[in-house]
Amino acid sequence: KWTFLRDLRARYNDRPILGSGDIWSAQDIFRMLAYTGISGVSVARGCIGNPWVFRQARQMMAAEEATTPTIEEQQQALRAHFELSVAVNGERTASLMMRKFGIRFATHHPDAEIVRKRFIAVKSLDDWHTVLDEYYNTEESRIRIGAHEH
Helix, strand or coil: CHHHHHHHHHHCCCCCCEEECCCCCHHHHHHHHHHHCCCEEECCHHHCCCCCHHHHHHHHHCCCCCCCCCHHHHHHHHHHHHHHHHHHHCHHHHHHHHHHHHHHHHHHCCCHHHHHHHHHCCCCHHHHHHHHHHHCCHHHHHHHHHHHCC
16 A cells, blocks of 8 residues: 555654565565655565565666576575475475465566466475476576577
């Protein structure tokens, strides 16, 4: 409710007010700040599958171009996230829980719809690694991305 935040800021201009909600990109962070006048923004669900939103926001604040994640960065983040989830939740639970993260990460991939469907089907550690090996293998992904550019 950005309008609520704007009205709250107008009413309590002397207090720090943080906003959250409907932040799906770095651009959204700055749109919320500009529209509401609040002190800061909290990114919650918007960083699921997009941990680079914070880097992109820092780049924008430094008047730099916001860079998109490379296939290698995506692969590293997915592997690290999955390994942590396995350590905390066990393989079976992590395999099921991580599907939603893989689905969200897939939006950054050149073969987004195919990768999304593959993550939906993940049920085990082997399934997870198969998707990563097939779609996030750095060398094969470079070849696949090159094919999309033509």
